[in-house]
Amino acid sequence: MNSDTTQTADKYLTFFLTKEEYAVDILRVQEIKGWSQVTTIPNTPKYICGVINLRGTIVPIIDLRLRFNLPCQEYGAMTVVIVVKVLSQDAKERIMGIVVDAVSDVYDVAENEIKPPPNFGSVINTEFVRGLATVDEKMVIVLDLDRLLNSAELAIVESLSQ
Amino acid sequence: MPVNLNEIRELFFEESFDNLDRMESNLLDLENGNVDDELINSIFRGAHSIKGGAGIFDFEHIISFSHIMETLLDDLRHGERIITQSLIDLLLRSVDALRMMVSALKGNSDYDVQEVQVCQDDLQEILKAPLEKAPVIQAASSPTEITTPHPNEEEPSHTEEDFLPSVVDKGWHIVFKPDLSMLKTGNDPINLFDELACLGKLTVKVDTSQVPAFPDLDVQACYLSWELTLYADVERALIDDVFEWVEDECQLDITPLIPPTQPLGETVSSLQNGKEAVPAVDKNDKSVPPLEKNDESALEKGEISSVKTEPPPKHTVLTHNVTHHATEANSIRVSIDKIDDLINMVGELVITQSMLEQIGNNFNSSQTEQLRDGLSQLERNSRELQESVMRIRMLPISFSFNRFPRLVHNLSLQLNKKVELKLSGEHTELDKTVLEKMSDPLVHLVRNALDHGIETPAMRQAVGKSETGTLHLHAFHQGGNIIIQISDDGAGFDLKKIRAKAIGQGLLNQDDHPSKEQLYDFIFHPGFTTVAQVSDLSGRGVGMDVVRRNIRALGGTIEIQSKPGQGSTFRIRLPLTLAILDGQLVRVGKEIYILSLLSIIESLRVKPKLVNSYTGLAEVYRLRDEYIPILRLYDLFGITPNTTQLAQGILVIVEGENQKMGLFVDELLSQQQIVIKSLENNYKKIPGISAATILGDGSVALILDVAELIQLFHAKTKTQASHSTTFMDSLL
Structure with missing residues (x-):
């Protein structure tokens, strides 16, 4: 993520999953769209909903609720998909969609306002969390998209390693 | 370097590689005895363009290197130096060195400076050597023969008529003073010079002394005069023709140049003395002026047998890599x-x-x-x-084939084998991406054929074959596919050896009796080799699995046909293009999948009485005289189908990797052309799925990869019962 060293605040888009508010760097957001029918991919974990056709490109859709082991919710007209750009280790840009409950707001958060997440031991995995920030007396969880969407099943496996 | 040069830089690299490839193939043509002015010119132009291009970017080392090459080639071009085997070898090495430098620049990496230096020194040494010491060329060997024989193996009579002196310095000196008014009549001197330049080498000197001071200048007047020297053996009439239109508007003075310094008689006598090696050029060499040709009969009378032949040029064994760097250029030239x-x-x-x-x-x-x-x-x-x-996007396969003469030439020298390379169907076109990705597998297969397939001359003679082995690369269209065949007439595969090795590596049980195809399949197994000794060429057992993997990744297949003692053929089947395929849509539950029509053999309704079960783990279907395993797609993919009753669905018989399988689906839908969309761009490879596409209604459908499905199915059955897989295999 573009961690700006200056004190100017970066803009973050926040969204809800259950009652928790999460934030992602707004520069990573390509578009926000409604739910459309996905094509499921066989033998993949549940949180990978499938793929959609986004103007000619095939884009995978990831359900963040299921990714975080939250109770799942029916998909419908109100379901929101945030299409984001993800950088993988080899700096390849990929487009992915994440399913969230609702988009909330856009906040300015300065880099030094993002506090490291408290340590929960091994009970809660904080690997994908860049930190916690306080906005309007509320806590938002700043996500590390690259970590989140390159982890485990989503990691790029070289298909033709020689 | 200014940023805007970057684009030109890419262009330079691309052109340089093109030029190098052309130079290389021209050099090989020369080697095959087709000495031709045009070839030498083309090589020269290649070196020249590289030098010119490198000049723009100040690539000093490339400039200096290509300059030396150019000088040497220029000598060759003017017949001042004679083409010999060792010279061709050196030039080939230089091409490699240049290629190395250019790719190093392109990839911002280092290159073997020492090697380049050695090559450069060799070039310079040749240049320093006095011209008359130019060694004798061997005459044209038969064009099909790749391994060039030593000159002294040639029949002396063969070279008899090929000996001609090469130094020619003949032409005209022209002083051309146009009248002031010449330009007004529409005559432009530049056109005249162009025409003269067509006749031969032209040097132009301009005299500007008559140009008046600027205020007095009449822009329409011609104040210039020229002194021209034309190095060409042409009739004066030809030159007069050029100036025909301006004759009355200029002063023209045409005088012949001083005749050749070395009288012909001397050349002949030196021939007869036989003390010196006499330079020779091929008779077809058009640079030899007619005048000399007239005297050919005189030359032929010379005592040819006394001509001292140079010791056979030592073939420098080229161990450094000849493989082209996979220059996956991102632009394309289109006719x-x-x-x-x-x-x-x-x-x-x-x-x-x-x-x-x-x-x-x-x-x-x-x-x-x-x-x-x-x-x-x-x-x-x-x-x-x-x-x-x-x-x-289609390119002729010759782009890939053209490198093989060189490769075969070098390898056969290294292995001491005699190999004749035949290429056919070079004009078959296939997708650029496929072509690029096929290059390495093809090289590997050719290496293998040379190393393992074709025997040594002694061995070949012992079994009553001709000493020279044949390697045939053949490409052609078949249906919607491109077939590339690599055949050799060598020893073929020893099935017993393969079997023994497979058992030795634990891939096969002692009492298994696999089919021929299955035995051949072991060749593609990682780490499998039947060669007792590992050479630098092959035998490590890596490679064939990579070959197959690359071909599979392109949606192709590879098959082996072999007869012991008669040779083997690798048959690669590739799709014409990667972007579109003819697909059959099938439905399982709510999901729609696509099968490549090429992989489908037939589709049928299941007759329940023909379904048999094996040990409760797998089902097979009796189709005529074959038993075909049934793969329930819904089961493998974990989806809910309309029906689990075989009789209510459709069985699609598919083939992949020499194996047949019955895919059980709910329904066959339409057939249509499918535009392939990558899943890997934004996601990743999924086992059993080769790509995705977008259907008419905008939804995404997945394209099934039959070969992988079969593997998945095997893996699944294997986990259910470890011994059932081999059992199933033996039934296929």
Whole structure:
């Protein structure tokens, strides 16, 4: 993520999953769209909903609720998909969609306002969390998209390693 | 370096590689005895363009290197130096060195400076050597022969008529002073010089002494005069012809140049003395002026047998890599025909569009017929357009084949084998991406054929074959596929050896009796080799699995046919293009999948009595005289089907990797052309799925990869019961 060293605040888009508010760097957001029918991919974990056709490109859709082991919710007209750009280790840009409950707001958060997440031991995995920030007396969880969407099943496996 | 040069830089690299490739193939042609002016010129031009290009970017080392090459080639071009085997070898090495430097620059990496230096020194040494010491060339060997024999193996009589002196310095000196008014009559001196330059080498000196001071200058007057020297053996009449139109408007003075310094008689006598090696050029060499040719008979009388032949040039064994770097260039050169086609097509499309627009503007029901016609025309147009756009990506396979003469030449020297390389179907076109990705597998297969396939001359003689082995690369279209065949007439595969090795590596049980195809399949197993000794060429057992993997990744297959003692053939089947395939849509539950039509053998309704079960783990279907395992797609993919009753669905018999399998699906839908969309761009490879596509309604459908499905199925059955897989295998 573009961690700006200056004190100017970066803009973050926040969204809800259950009652928790999460934030992602707004520069990573390509578009926000409604739910459309996905094509499921066989033998993949549940949180990978499938793929959609986004103007000619095939884009995978990831359900963040299921990714975080939250109770799942029916998909419908109100379901929101945030299409984001993800950088993988080899700096390849990929487009992915994440399913969230609702988009909330856009906040300015300065880099030094993002506090490291408290340590929960091994009970809660904080690997994908860049930190916690306080906005309007509320806590938002700043996500590390690259970590989140390159982890485990989503990691790029070289298909033709020689 | 300014940023805007970057684009030109890429262009330079690309052109340089093209030039190097051309130089290399020209050099090989020379080696095959086709000495031709045009070839030498073309090599020269290659070196020259590289030098010129490198000059723009100040690539000093490339400039200096190519300059030396150019000087040498220039000598060759003017017949001042004689082409010999060792010279060709050196030039080939230089091409490699240049290629190394250019790719190092491209990839911002280092290159073997020492090697380049050695090559450069060798070049310089040759240049320093006095011209008359130029060694004797061996005469043209038969063009099909790749291994060039030593000169002294040649029949002396063969070279008899090829000996000609090479130094020629003949031509005309022209002083050309146009009248002041010449330009007004529409004559431009530059055109005259161009015409003269066509006759031979032309040097032009301009005299500007008559140009007046600027205020007095009449812009329409010609104040210049020229002194020209034309090095060409042409009749004066030809030169007069050039100046015919300006004769009365200028002062013209044409004098012949001083005749050759070395009288012919001397050459002949030196020939007769036989003390010196006499330079020779091929008779076909057009640079040899007619005058000398007339004297050929005199030369032929010379005592040829006394001509001292140079010791056979030592073949420097080229161990450094000849493989081209996979220059996966991101631009493409397209022949103008294809572009013209495309423009025509677009023209037709525009016409159709305006026709439809007209119909649409005031449409009434009586025009339905017209509308239908228009739509079918539109369909035809778009299909043709699609085809011609596809053709733009097509390149002839010769791009890949052209490197093999060199490779075979070097390898056969290294292995001490005699090999004749035959290429056919080089004009078969295939997709650029496929072509690029096929290069390495092909090289590997050719290496293998040379190393393992073709025997040594002694061994070949012992079994009553001709000493020279044949390696045949053949490409052709078959159906919607490209077939590339690599055949050798060598020893073939020893099935017993393969079997023994497979058992030794634990891939096969002692009492298994696999089919021929299955035994061949072991060749593609990682780490499998039947060669007792590992050489630098092959035998480590890596490679064949990579070959197959690469071919599979392109949606192709590879098969082996072999007869012990008679040779083996590798047959690679590739799709014409990667972007489009003919697909069969099948439905399982709510999901729609696509099968490549090429992988489908037939589709049928299941007759329940022909279904048999094996140990409760797998089902097989008896199709005529074969038992085909049944793969329930819903089971493998974990989806809910309409029916689990075999009799209510459809069994699609598919083939992949020499194995047949019955895919059980709910329903067959339509067949259509499928535009392949990558899943890996934004996601990743999924086992059993080769790619995705977008259907007419905008939804995404997945394309099934039959070979992988079969593997998945095997893996699944294997986990259910470890011994059932081999059992199943033996039934296939």
